[in-house]
Amino acid sequence: MSDYFSLHQDKIINSVIVLFIFFILKLIIGLIVRAIGKSKKILVxxxxxxxxxxxxxxxxxxxxxxxFIFGVNxxxxxxxxxxxFAIIGLALFASWSILSNVTSGIILFFSFPYKIGDKIRIHDKEFEIEAVIEDIRSYQIHLRKDNGDLITYPNNMLLQKAVTLIEKDAFDK
Structure with a gap:
């Protein structure tokens, strides 16, 4: 066992350095995302x-x-x-909307101007939805209409439609 460590000492040290850098980057990105979330008053x-x-x-x-460090060809x-990627591509092609909604959820986290509690109107050709934002999740947004109905609206559709702010933080009434 000690022969293995002495033989691959440089590779092990380089791998530990890569893992250390990974954990530092993970902490930094976590702090940045939390700071952005806190500044935009987004749920933790x-x-x-x-x-x-x-x-x-x-x-x-x-x-x-x-x-690459360990010399994989x-x-x-x-x-x-x-x-x-072929297997993942087939799986995601079968459920492409999941990937689209997750990506939209990340975009909404950084750039969506409305927050939980805001009353919004979503404009579409066939209908309009007027409701209060109850929750914003990875795949969909939960909207509560005035009559109490809960609407789950896909994140990717929210990015494609015009949205109007009707009232800031309607929950405070």
Whole structure:
């Protein structure tokens, strides 16, 4: 066992450095996302979800770097990644709206001007929805109409439609 560590000491040290940098980046991104969430008065749970998305992305990049450190052949990685992406691509093609809604949820976190409690109107060709924002989740937004009906509206559709602010923080009434 000690022969293995002495033989691969440089690779192990470089891998530890990559993992250390990963954890530092994870902390920094988490702090930045929480600070943005706090400044925009966004729920902490939403900030944690967005930070988790970024952490997973950085972790995958760190794993790729560690694979290069240990000398994994690029051709082998190409075969593995093309197979994995083919399977993921088929799965996401079958449910493309999930990926679209998650991406829209991240965009809404950083740039959506309305907050929980605001009364909004969503304009569409066939209908208009006038409701209070009750919750903003990863896949959909929960809207509560005046008659008490709960509407779950997909995040990707919210980015495609015109939205008007009717009343700021309608819950404070």
């Amino acid at each position: 749970s939403r900030a944690k979800i967005v930070a988790r998305y970024f952490s997973v992305s950085i972790f995958l990049i760190a794993l790729l770097i560690i694979a 690029i051709d082998d990685l190409v075969v593995i990644f093309s197979s994995v």
